[in-house]
Amino acid sequence: MAQRTMREIRAGEVPIDGGTAIQEDPDRPVFRGNGSYDYVCVSCGNVLAQAMDPEYMTRRVRLRCGRCRTVNVSADVPVTPARRPRPGAGER
Numbered sequence: 001m002a003q004r005t006m007r008e009i010r011a012g013e014v015p016i017d018g019g020t021a022i023q024e025d026p027d028r029p030v031f032r033g034n035g036s037y038d039y040v041c042v043s044c045g046n047v048l049a050q051a052m053d054p055e056y057m058t059r060r061v062r063l064r065c066g067r068c069r070t071v072n073v074s075a076d077v078p079v080t081p082a083r084r085p086r087p088g089a090g091e092r
């Protein structure tokens, strides 16, 4: 099982939708799925979500670590580039 480290939510990174899942028991992941990755807390390395697919771990999914109380958000959501053409890419 590959492991991915989440990242700490930034101050002012206001949740637009969804909620923060709180890990009640540090020994039990909040989510358990059939995906490819374990997601661990950026601060203490605690497993917050087990066997999840990246498609599910979007920015909407926030997990508060039961051990250190850091609110984590998935770090590796592919950032969709703004529709900004590369300079000099054919135009003008």
Ligand SMILES: [Zn+2]
Binding pocket: 041, 042, 043, 044, 045, 046, 065, 066, 067, 068, 069, 070
């Ligand atoms: Zn933690």
